[in-house]
Each structure stands twice: as structure tokens, then as C-alpha cells.
Amino acid sequence: MKASSKFAACLSLALLLLAAAAAAVAAPKQAPLPRDSVYQLPATLTDQAGETRDWRSKRGTPQLVAMFYTSCQFICPLIIDSGKAVEHALPADQRARLGILLISMDPARDDPTALMSVARKRKLDAAHWSLASPEPDQVRAVAGVLGVRYRQLADGEFNHTSVLVLLDAEGRIVARSEQIGSQVDPEFVAEVRRVLAD
Amino acid sequence: MRLAVALPCLLAVAATAALAAGGAAWVRLPGGDFRSALKYEDARKVRIAPFELQQRPVTNAEFLAFVQAHPQWRRDNVASVLAEPRYLSHWASPDVLGDKALPQQPVVQVSWFAASAYCEAQGARLPTWSEWEYAAAADETRRDARSDPAWRERILAWYSTPSNKALPRAGLQTPNAWGVQDLHGLVWEWTDDFSSLLVSGDNRMQGDADKFKFCGAGALSMDDRENYAVLMRVAMLSSLDAVDTTANLGFRCARDVK
């Protein structure tokens, strides 16, 4: 083999190795997703800003998750109250590290405009609050991993159970509370603080 | 080089899958207006679009082929949020059925997520509760046999036999008036919207108006209290979460009609 081709081979090999190394460094979250993470279920969420991502992108930040729909008059406003109450119960540094994710069970009607309307009305800080709709054929599965039961009625309203679900940074369910409204279960709040303290 | 090896392998797997999965025939049901045994909040009758339903539940052999083609659904691989620890626990190993899981028995110990994934892989879906109720209202000669006490008694008789006996094979029963088998007396079956059966954990609270529990409406109640067969299915499905499996809960698939 000629010296120049040998050199070329070495160089390409070196570059290859370098690229591989770089790739390895550039993706710190390639640790496998735990098997008990809800993100093991693929779910594509479109939020109030119109951005569409798999909810796995929430990995890395603990989340307070609940299901709702924008035209819900009864309990869903109280769900937002719960989210705010949890926020207020946290010290400022912890508050900054919690994501609040409200997932709609009515993607047909809860497009980004409808979601944004609620966010504005309730003055929800977009830095932490995410109101999003899954794909229509994913709603049942998302409700399944969160433990929410619902039925759509003829007039478009829903009957549904309500629960606040706390996910850790890896998407594992660490606490649940069925106490909805501005008085949040103190044990649940304690769990939120514990998860954010890590 | 790798491709040359991989392709025949893939073909072999596909062939096995096709062979095993090719078993269950599809039965076409016309749908229409149907009076449910449940008292829904919003409508007296339910309208069911024409659909197709598998003639019998999915078997161990068919599910094995699915698991081999989709290894993320092996019991040693599956995410624990998608199937509880007893998932496929009656199989001898993750990809071998063994004596306790005969190929033609209906597959059990499957979660709703696994059942949904199987149906999706067939280009199908789980039946809705209404579709299931509608298909199951029939006996061998009548499309709606629900007012016949004998129909109810036969179903109740299944509930009264203990569950520790080996499951019969799928597809042994005489088909009902629609041509569908095994809707009663074999296994409980998942439906796509099982979690829409909102009943109080205490089933005696018929007409109880705890509006907070289900956001503005009371729990579902039974319109036809004599229909224990349906009542008990509802009780069973409403006690389950999507991740659960039991030793007598299986499924079959449905699909829309073009």
C-alpha cells in the first residue's frame, strides 16, 4: 500500500473514532429509560405554543401531571387551582425546577389556540406550565398509564376521574392525590418537595 | 453480507407469524341502534357502526408469534408501566409456551397495553364496550337473547364454576347468531374503552349523586338490573387498571369496516 493511502486510512479511522467519542459525549441522557417510567409509552404532545414533541422530552424535570379538557366547567378549573397551590407551597428555587403538565383528553377540540386561551385566562407561566394534547388515538393509553378513567358524552363533555400525578425526573410515578382544589394534600406536597430536593 | 443473513430469518419469522395469526376468522356485524343494559347519562340507545369482530379470542400461539416479532413485548423486556409482573407468567419462558399454556387456549395474563399493541400489529384494534355488549347479547339462534332467563342462567353458571380448572381451547363453542364464539363462558375480555365504565367501587350506589367523583355526573348505573351477565362484566372491567393482568382475562380484536 502506498504511504498516502495508509495515511488517509489512519486519518479516516481517527476521525471516525473522534466522531464516535463526540457523539458519546454530546448525548448524556442516553442512559436507558427505566422500565417503570411512563415515558416508555410513546405519546406525541402538541402544546399551547403549537410545539409537537414526544412527552419523553420532559425527561430530566420532575412533572406534576393531570388530565383535563378546556371546556370542562366543573373539576378542571380546580385542577389548575391545585397546580397553583402546589407551586405556592414550594420555595422559589424548587418552584423553578417543577414542570406542570396538563394533558387534554379532548384533542379534537383542544388545539393550541384553545389551550393558549386557558393558559392566558388563568395567567399560567409558560416557563413551567404546559397544556398539551396527545394524538387522538393515544388519549386512552396516556390515561391508562396515569390511572385516569373517562368517557366522552354525546354533547362532547366528559365524565372523568381526576388525579394529580407526581413524576420524578425519569418519569416514574412517585405520588398520586385525588384531593383536587386549592387545598392540596400536605402529604402530596411533601413528596413534591422531596423529589425536587434531589 | 449481513442483509443476506437477515432476510431469510425475517421471512421465516413472518411466515410463522402469518401461520399462527392466520387462525381467527373475521365476522362482520351490521351494527345499528342498540339498547344497552347500562344507563348512560346522555342517550337511551347506542348507535354502533358496522364492524368486524374476530370469531374467537386470541390464542397463546398467536400471541407468541406477536411477541417473537415484537420483542419489546417479551415479558423480560416489557416496560413495567405497560404490563404488571404477572404478564405472561403462565408461559414456561419468555418465548416458549410450555405445558401450562397450550397453543390453542385463549391467551391470558395480558395487559390492556399488550392487547392493544397486538391488535394494532394486525391493523386492527380492541372492540369497544358497546360493540362487545352488542355481539354478546346473542345466543345461538337469536341476535338479542337478553330477556331470556335461560340465557342469563347459563352465563351465571360460568361465574359459579371455580377458576382453578384448565381453560378450554378457544373456538370450541357453537357460534352465536352472529357467528361469533366464546363471548361467554371462556375468559373475560379487554375492551378498548374499558376505562370508560365509570362505576362506583361500591356497586350499591345506584343513582348516588357524588358529582365530584366523575366530574359533574354520577356513576353509571344499570338500566336493566336483571342482566347480571352484563353487570358482572362491568364490575370486572371497572376493577382493572390498564396495566393489570389476570388468569382469566384475554381479548380479541375488532376492526372498522371500510
Next chain:
Amino acid sequence: MKRFIACIAIATLLAAAGCKQGDTPAPAAKPGAAYDSGGSLKGDFGPPQGKPIEAVLTSPPHVPPPTGRDYPAKVVVELDVVEKEMEISEGTTYTFWTFGGTVPGSFIRVRQGDTVVFHLRNMPDSKMPHNIDLHGVTGPGGGASSSFTAPGHVTRFTFKALNAGLFVYHCATAPVGMHIANGMYGLILVEPPEGMPPVDREYYVMQGDFYTTGKYREKGHQGFDMQKGIDENPTYVVFNGAEGSLTGDNALTANTGENVRLYVGNGGPNLVSSFHVIGEIFDKVWFEGGTRYNENVQTTLIPSGGAAIMDFHVEVPGSYVLVDHSIFRAFNKGALAILKADGAERPDIYSGKEVDAMYIGDQANANLAAVGAAVKAEKAGELTVDDQIEAGKALFAGTCSTCHQASGEGMPGVFPPLANSDYIAADPAHVPQVILHGLQGPIKVNGKDYDSIMPPMSQLTDDEVANIATYVLNSWGNPGGQVTKEQAAEIRKVKPANASEGH
């Protein structure tokens, strides 16, 4: 100082004397007393103290020991739901749904004020979801809405037992009637703070009605019949889930001199029980399982979904039969159990059978005095003919007058007359002879022919024969005379030719 001590001494003496004025009964015992335990409002004794306690659960007919505590504790209960096939009667099986593998389910014992952490575990091979409603729980559904458990799952809820009493628990999954009818019931005792009064034995009995497609005692596996349940027409009514569960080798046992307590429940689903123990009276009944008791009760009503506690002291040995006194249930549907008491006989309280003698119905009234008198006189050696005539008259009335009439005139063509009888005049010995041996074949009496059979009255004793014969000889114009006991004995030995073969 001395006077002071004397005062104290006198005061103490007086106080002591006052104390000896007799027993003061516990407040709950005073009938009609204004005493009120305060119910659930006064039933909360504060947070649980000490380490959590694993509840001791027992299978029927046994009862866990008293808690022996005087403070509220956290008690952990783990109760399994098992669907299993068992015999309901010999040769007849049924698929029961059970708490703890038995019908009734395990007995749970806690104290008022306890915090109970309740785990309900549904076996993986169960076909059905189940839950539990404990009547001792204050809260929605009695726990049912919080314990709905799919097969292969466990649920948990916690409650504080605010009210004392004996409470039923049962499954409340739809259709509730079917779950209860399949045996899903049991008892939980919430002891009053001071505990139940001590007794020597405690037993757990629970009545239930069962509805099968087949008939009573039809062999083989029987299924549940919903229509019979709706019609409230049970096939079996039994204690502790099966006919014979508490009889024979499985009978409850006790010794004489013991105080026995029964905790008795009625799971229903339909029938009310009229609970009675044959041969015993309940010294105390905490009717309906509540705080007050009644005394000296024979039969107590136990509502469907209710319970009662009864104490009784056993004095006499023997088998005491527990029944539902709606009696066809006991003897035709199986509502029967046995408590076998061993010990020394007490003839002063119960003698057993003392006399078994003939009873001649309404013929036997005041006249028997004459018979008694004759017996006395004969014993004293002072029997006169008149005594015999009086006694014989009384005996004649019961035995002979039916055919020969009180006037001795008999019935023409059928029964010969004794009055003024030429047959008797011909030989007075005929009278005792015919009485003892009967008579068969044609005879002529007072010119009329008779051809009947008189059966021998050989069951009469010699003195009875003597008295009757003496009476006949001295009545209605007969020749008179006397027959003695000895003569009657002699005649008894010799059977004449025309003796009757008997009936």
C-alpha cells in the same frame, strides 16, 4: 388527737359497712337505665398507641382471644378472598366465594377506638372482583368503595372502630345478593372498652340461606339459582356454610358448670333467624349485637345482616340443638347444629324420663282415686269388697264400658250384656276367665245368640282383674261375690277352650 383518730376510725367503719350493701350492677345492666354509651361521638379514644398489632383471625367456629387491652391500637388485618368448591351437604358441592377460605369468613376481633388497617387480597385464580363492607365501619359503603379488588390484587383502607358491638361484614360487589348468597360474610367484634365479661367458652356461628338450581340434597355439583334468590325461596338454610358443619364429630363442646358464649351472625341474604338452643335458655342476650342485654330469653331474632351475642350457663349434660325455630328450616333445610355438653348428671335439675305408663285419655279422671285407694288398702291388708267394687267401677269405665256400656247392657247382636246375665249366673268364674283370656265362638246370653270375638285383656294386672270382676258380679242384678287377686292369678294360668286368639 385521740378523738380525731376515733372519728376517722368510726368514719372508716361506717364507710366499709356502707360498701357491703350488696353488689352494684354495671350500668348497662339496669333495664331502662338512662345510661348511654355515647355512640360514635364518644367512641374515638385518640390516636393509636404502641406498636401495630397483627390481628389474630380465626376460622369458624373459633373466636380469637380477648384483646386484653385498655388503650387504642393500630390493628393490621389481612383477609383473603378465595373462591372454592366445598360440600354444602353430603354428596352435594357448591362453588362458594369466601373470606379466608371458610363460610362464614374469618372472625375479626378489635377494641372500640382501634385504628384498623384493612388489606383485602383477592386470590389470583378468582374469577370475580370482590370488595368488603364491614358494618362496624363508619364511612362510605362501610369500606366497599375503597376495597374493590380485582383478581390477583390487594387493596387497603383504614378505619377507626368508633362503635362497640358485634357486626356483620360482607362483599358488596354487584350483584350483591349473589355474592352474599355464595357465602361472602363474616363477623367483626368491636369490644367495648372494658372488654366482654369473661366466660369459659366462646363460639362463632353464622346462619345463611343458600339457593341452588337442584333440590335439597340433590347430589353432585349445584349452581346458584338467581331466581330462587329473588323469590326468597332457599334450598338450604344452614349454620357455618354446610349442613352438618356443627354436628357429629364437628359438634361444639362444653362441660357442665361452664359459661358458654355464642357470637351468632346471620349473613342472609334474605331470611331472618329465630335463633334458639333446644334445652337451654339464654341467660343474657346482647340483642342485635349491641350494648344492652336482655335476660332469660328462649328465642332471639337475628336480622339478616345482623348478629347477636348470647351467654348461658350449662348445668345438665347432653346434646343441645341450635336451630332456627322457623322449624321447617331446621329439619328440612339443614338449620341445625349441636352443642355437646359433658359432665355429671344433675337429676335435681333434669331427671330424664321417670314414668312411662298407660294413659287412658279422658276416661281417666277423678275415678282413679278409687283405684289408688284400693291399692293402698290392699297393701295394708285391709281390702274390702266395697273397695274392690269402687276400684272395679273406675277401671270398668276405662276399659270395658266402651263395648259393654256403662250400664252393662252391651250391644244387641254384637256385644253380650253383662247386666243380669245368665251366662255369668251359670258360673261366676266366667267373669275373670273371659277378662283374662277373651272369648271366641258362639254363646247364648239371656236367650240371644252371640258369635263375636272378645280380645283377651291380659294386660290388666291380677288385682285389676279381681276388682273389675268383683264390680261386675255385684252390679246390675248379677249374683254378687268376690274375686281375689290370687284367684285371678290362678285363672290366668289356665287357658280355656274358647279363649280368643286375640286381635
